Amino acid sequence: MNNIYYLWLIPFFPLVGFIINGLFGKKLPKPVIHWVANVAVWSSFTVAVIAFFDLLKVVPGQRILVDPVYRWIFTGGLAIDIKFLLDPLSAVMILVVTGVGALIHVYSIGYMHDDPSYYRYFAYLNLFIFSMSILVLASNIVLMFVGWEGVGLCSYLLIGFWFEDEEKAYAGRKAFITNRIGDFGFILGILLMLVIFKTLDFVEINKILIYHGETLSVTALTLIAIFLFIGATGKSAQIPLYVWLPDAMAGPTPVSALIHAATMVTAGVYMIGRLNLLYAHAPVAMAIVAAVAGATAFFAATMAITQNDIKKVLAYSTVSQLGYMFMAMGVGAFAAGIFHLMTHAFFKALLFLGSGSVIHAMSGIQDMRQMGGLKKYMPVTYWTFLTATLAISGIPPFAGFFSKDEIIWSSFASSRGGVVLWAIGVITAIITAFYMFRLVYMTFHGENRSPEEVKHHIHESPAVMTIPMVILAILSVIGGWVGVSPVIGKLFGVENSNIFEEFLHPVFAHAHIHFHHYSEATEWWFMAISVGGALLGILIAFYLYIKRTDLPRKIALKVWPLYKLLFNKYYVDEIYYYLFIHPIYLISLLFLWRFTDVYVIDGVGVNGSAKSVRFTSRILKYWQNGDAQVYIFSFVLGVVLVLGYLLLA
Amino acid sequence: MFLIVIIKILFVVGVLLTFAALLTWVERKQSAVTQDRVGANRVQILGIRALGLFHIITDALKMFIKEDYVPEKVNKFLHFIAPLFPFFSALAVFAVIPFGSPIKIGGRIVELSIARLDSGLIYLFALSSLAVLGPVIAGWASHEKYALLGGMRAAAQMISYEIALGVSIIGVIMVYNTLDISLIVEKQGELLFGFLPKWGIFVQPLAFLLFLPAIIAENKRIPFDLPEGESEIVAGYFTEYSAMRWGMFFLAEFVEVAVVAAVLTTLFFGGWQFPYLFDDGFHFFGVWHLPYWLIVIIRILTFFAKWIFGIWFLQQVRWTFPRFRYDQLMKLGWKIILPWGLINIALTAIVIMLING
Amino acid sequence: MPYNGILIMAVILFIIGITGVMVRRNIFIMLMSIELILNAANLVFIAFARAFADPAGQVIALLSITLAAAEVGVGLGIFVAIRRTHNTVNVDEINLLKH
């Protein structure tokens, strides 16, 4: 375990940017604001790259670099350091976070250029990068939790960025409260970890699990894993706590791209990847993860079909894709999950940026029914968007194909997976391809259905927005080529084509998950099925939204109850409202407020303590009467009592 | 042992009281001489006037047979005990004054002082500080404003000058390196540079200059007799005293004069030391051997000679200098004697350091 | 040396001092009672200095006497100031702490 003494710079630069913009931003001119923010995050990215290459210099088996900054908590047997950890997993993650974050910072310059709270936006964004890098680099779970809460805070602040709008402020609150429910589980997990492992350091925990893993109680490990996964369902929008993510689209679109697509929502996946050994020791927990993930992937995808808001579609798509990642984690294909995390970061960020570009051009309109035919107005946006769509649909050789295919294959091949999971994966892939192309066709093809006054202003976005999109588009194409599965690699005569998995291998090496062996032909067949499914989805979309544009309405009418169910997102929000929120509201109103707060806290607690103090002082004032001799008398009385006690005792 | 102590006490008290009695006459006679008058010579017994020495007896008689008038409102007890404080403190102080070199009687060394104390100088100050109680209590007990003012004045003056006194004497303590008065006197018999007696006045001239006014002020004698003054506060704290109680105050004052003279002699004029006279005889261009009893007698006589000279000197000061004003008195005490006393300490310390290397 | 007798003497003096402070309403007598308490302590110090032939007790008694002198100096200054502002030295009427 070697030291790397400049790692703290990665969170440090955005923190400085946040402090400058947060404290003085109101007085600063806009160019200064975005230069400060961008320089901060690009510096972090540079440091991350340097650190990555330093990591590569180390022998693969020993790629753990730490930066012990400061001993934070030291009490009894517990020592918690502010200590940063760089291993292949966090290296990948930090590169994605700072890289995508940097691109989105650039994009934001164009997207937010006439917002009155420019400085606030960039301050929050820097704070987010700071928190996220803390989360990623943390070497113990408490520090990770600090970052975890920090990104939650930034998410809340940025969703409710335009807080003048009641609905957007509500969305922010919803996200925050939903996350709090998850955090509750997360904290329980941390405490239980402390009880079981007596340490919270990842490296230490891994050591314990490697050498004494068998002696630990499986129930306890399962409980820890489930508690932590509850936290992950909150942060990473899984069933049952996914409901906040679609509403989170109330925030500025670059925020959706950065926080609610590329980075923050993947924190749960990253956390499971970090604690892969723990999960490997808790098969039940992994099964739960896989099951929840499969359900999430499928249901979110079905909900995306009927959405008309361009960002909502992408939001459900994100939930669905996160489901894929968790599915990979659940079946033990950790590297595949992280791989998908990375490729997803590229193409989903690009999709959001593209949609942002569209919204920007449409003067804020997000309803796809008012769009159409935008291809000729904004070609760069169209082509980059199409690239990302192909990537998410899993069409080779785009990035999404490699990662998604690996997940689908792993879900079949893993001893922890099975054919059901595989089927869900494939069906979801078909639906994904369908709704994504529905989105593309409704937005960019066909006739322009936008209102007249909007139509005149449709224009391609400025270079500051398109360049990041182009970069992300390139990454969406080639990003997957680092993780080409061996069978395809053999086709091109490349040995060890899956560099990515090999790079991550030391991290996951000790989690022994068994994968069944199948012949290459089987693998090829499965690949063909998933690609075929994707193509099928595209074809359906093409048929319904280009050829027979009248058909969707008819189908919707024909299966009206189903359509309505999907359109209303299975009434989950309503169910939650009646099942949880309303009762809690009533309990809060009647019991917590009217009774507990008014009578117990105000009456007994606040006023009662004041009254008791007044009552006591009424008695004590005869003692505290300003007469020095009475004080001396009480003093002597005390001495007498103490001496008497000592004599008698 | 007890017998010797009692004899010494009787001797000292007798001498002191005799001196005090004589002083009542000396006071008047000396003023007459100074002012070129004939003075106190009226009393005659069988036609013998004896320079007016019989005045002592008549004074005493007068004081004893006068009406001892005690005003109605005074605090009787305190009024009664107040004069005792200065009187007894003055008498007690003399206990540590050596009036001759230790003598050998029958193989036993007898100190010619009532008590040889390790911290004799502290004793001297401690006992003399009690004298302050007299004026304060007298002034307060009299229940009369002039008496009270006088008492306050006297007390403030004495408290202030006690500090001046203490500070000025520290130089002497440092030079002789002891608090034992007998030892101080013994050390004064040594010679400085081979010819100058190591008397206090020679080794600590500044201390002497500070000590002299301070001790006169402590004694409330002219020119520092501010507690009384016919034009301002009548007779000060003994306004309400008469007859022998008043006489006690005066007797105390005269005893104090004697004691002050003795203290001055002891600390600054070599006490019983006769210059160049050592235990085996004179050391003056050769050794002149003398018998031991002669040396003892010479020393006792030397002490008495110096003492009487001191008394004469103090009386001469009394009749020579004009009175101070009260604020001048306080200024002298706090702003001149005290700082110079501190300077003296510093200078003495430096010189001792230089000599001792 | 009757050390036990001296200790009991010190205790009695201490109690007299404590009682004086608590009972008497005249601040001068209270002050003197406090001094009495200090003296009781000094007596014990000196007794034990003698008993164990250790000058420490005497040194501490010396310091304690100095402390008493300082205390009396300040205390009397306060009394003079109180007398000037409140025209009384009776603690019954001095109750600034109350207001």
Added chain:
Amino acid sequence: MLATMLIYIFGALAIFSGLMMILYRNPIHSALWFGLVLFSLAGIYALMQAHFLALIQILVYVGAITVLIVYVIALLNFDQRDLVGKVTILKGIAVIVAAILFIELLFYVGGLYVKGIAPPPEFGKAANIGLATLTRYLFPFEVISILLLVAVVGGVYIAKKD
């Protein structure tokens, strides 16, 4: 033997004077009784071979502190009726509490038996105490001298007019 007897005599005198001190109504009387307490204690000190301390006791306590107290009492010269304190129940309780404290302390002291050793003849002499003060106890000595300075300045400042 004589010393022991004298100690008891002085002790009895001290206790009697102490009682008189707190019983007398007039503070000047109290102050004089206080002086007598201090004198008796000085006598005990001297008998316990603390000659220097005995003299310091007289010099500082009797000669300075008592005199100052008497002086200030006389200076302030208040009416006699000022001195009449109220008799309250609290005073009665205070006396009872003091009595209990006395009994408790007697229990503590009664349990002690101090044999003591004979100190060297120069013990308690000025030079001996001076040596101890200026070597082992130099720091408290310096501290107390600063305290004294502060007290002097403070006393002057407090008592100063306006």
